[in-house]
Amino acid sequence: MDEEYDVIVLGTGLKECILSGLLSVDGLKVLHMDKNDYYGGESSSLNLTQLWKRLRGDDEPPEQLGSSREYNVDMIPKFMMANGTLVRVLIHANVTKYLNFKAVDGSFVYNKGKIYKVPATDVEALKSPLMGLFEKRRARKFFVFVQDFEESDPKTHAGMNLDTITGKELIAKYELEDDTVDFIGHALALHTNDSYLDQPAVDFVKRMKLYAESLARFQSGSPYIYPLYGLGELPQAFARLSAVYGGTYMLNKPDCKVEFDENGKAIGVTSEGETAKCKKVVCDPSYLPDKVQPVGKVARAICIMSHPIPDTKESHSAQVILPQKQLGRKSDMYLFCCSYAHNVAPRGKYIAFVLTEAETDNPEAELKPGVDLLGPVDEIFYETYDRFVPTNDTDVDHCYISTSYDATTHFESTVTDVLAMYTKITGKVLNLSVDLSAASAGTEQ
DSSP: OOOEEEEEEEOOSHHHHHHHHHHHHTTOOEEEEOSSSSSOGGGOEEOHHHHHHHHTSSSOOOGGGOOGGGOOEESSOOBEETTSHHHHHHHHTTOGGGOOEEEOOEEEEEETTEEEEOOOSHHHHHHOTTSOHHHHHHHHHHHHHHHHOOTTOGGGGTTOOTTTSBHHHHHHHHTOOHHHHHHIIIIISOOSSGGGGGSBHHHHHHHHHHHHHHHHHHOSSSSEEEETTOTTHHHHHHHHHHHHTTOEEEOOOOSOEEEEOTTSOEEEEEETTEEEEEEEEEEOGGGOGGGEEEEEEEEEEEEEESSOOTTSTTOSSEEEEEOHHHHTOSSOEEEEEEEGGGTSSSTTOEEEEEEEEOOSSOHHHHHHHHHGGGOSOSEEEEEEEEEEEEOSOHHHHOEEEOOOOOSOSBSHHHHHHHHHHHHHHHSSOOOOOOOGGGSOEEOOO
């Protein structure tokens, strides 16, 4: 281990693995270590026995739940937008050859106590029971504008400058009702709060376009895709990539201690009495707890069920977003469901998550609106975890720490963090102009 590396990466969570792969491809010499004896860190994928041990403390799940090894329960469950940034990163890094994706069946939104399919095009707007007749026509006009919008072609801008007008001003031109704005902003554009209404409208429109284009890509009921066998496949795919480019992986390295020089700059990592030297350290918050601060908690319910989420058109995989206003909350709630169709559970079994940013110390009461939508569950676990953000100055200490995973059930915020870290570490912006057809996904059950 007594070698010098450009970068030492600590933790094999998704963010760390993506960065390790990208930096290896860039020609940097990378050592990747994890204190655990398994891949994934916080974003690991557990079989049933591991899940039981973690959340119930005893090793014996009930036999009627089926074989433990047929479960791959992702602790940070997130779908990928088919044309989204993460898929572009996977293609750029050429790891799609290690992964098999399958389209996700459904994308839904909660409105006035019911679950509805998210309408994403002018045609769907006219059919959607979410809106009355006149609102459908207004929404259709808005969707047509979004579909035709091309940033580089002013003729498609309807006389507006989307870099200067706000989301609120754009919506006002189409006279959309508050409920319509709610589902468009949170379930289509995937904003986590309403601050986008006061910001330039161009990002809002681009996010809607991304959703519609991703939806059209695989002609399934949602814009999302998900790997067969779950997200646990991703860290391993990036580990293989890193190895191809000469990166070194070491699991089960306890007490990884970052060493600093007299100026507070990271110079290496010590584990089991050996020190590897490096120029930069990349890690998750658990490796440098004195350089991060808590900014909130995520509350989650993890459920095993024998049926899909009711009112989701029998979807074997689905996301339901419950916008904060619908629940009188400050943050959205998310339902995630996946099943044997993606090989994450035995035949006939479904894994569902209910997640939100915790606003109280009582996750069971707080998550009840989401859990109530699931119908009967075979098992349910409640858990909260702290969210941390880095507080260090990377120019001084050369430590690049990822933020904790949020409650969203899609990857948009996670990959934004990864790309920002990549730019800080390398001084470059990752080129994501790739051929999207390199990632394909099946839709069959």
